[in-house]
Amino acid sequence: MVDQRHGYLSASRVAAQIADRREVxxxxxxxxxxxxxxxxxxxxxxxxxxxxxxxxxxLIGRKGGRADLYIRHGELAAEELSELGAEPLVVVFARSHHAARPLEIDASTWEILVASDH
Ligand SMILES: [Fe+2]
Ligand SMILES: [Fe+2]
Structure with missing residues (x-):
């Protein structure tokens, strides 16, 4: 429930700024x-x-354990979203949202997305 709420609120913040860019x-x-x-x-x-x-x-635990899965949540999301046919922006942002801006996402879009994730 917490995750769904976070996703909804993040999407709402983006939509308030750029409602015409559905992939963002x-x-x-x-x-x-x-x-x-x-x-x-x-x-x-x-x-x-x-x-x-x-x-x-x-100190967190073994590879494949719950902590490891949590740390790798972006990577796991990107794999799933890609398999489901999500747009490249959706996949790339899932993979990189805790890292530096990837070249595939322009600076203004990145700024909006990162700001929405807080
Ligand atoms: Fe995250
Ligand atoms: Fe997030």
Whole structure:
């Protein structure tokens, strides 16, 4: 429920700025769909995010475990969205929304999408 609400609010923020660019709205709506694979609750997510940001990823757990799946949620979302035929922008934003702007997304679109994700 938290993830759906986050996606909806992100998409709403984008739509308020650029309602005519549906693929950008979809990118905001779907960027975190990979989070559901981890099954972590809010406390687990906060712990994993904090440790990861502190560079303590080695304490998080085994590859393929819940923490690892949470950290890789963007990559997982991108794979799923690509398989389902989503537009390149939707796939690329899902994959890169916690990283630097990829060349495939122009700076103004990136700025709108990143701002919508807070
Ligand atoms: Fe995310
Ligand atoms: Fe997000």
């Amino acid at each position: 709205i979809r990118a905001a709506l779907l960027h975190d769909v990979g989070k559901r694979h981890s099954g972590l609750n809010i406390i687990g997510r906060s712990l994993v995010t904090g440790l990861s940001k502190l560079g303590l990823g080695r």
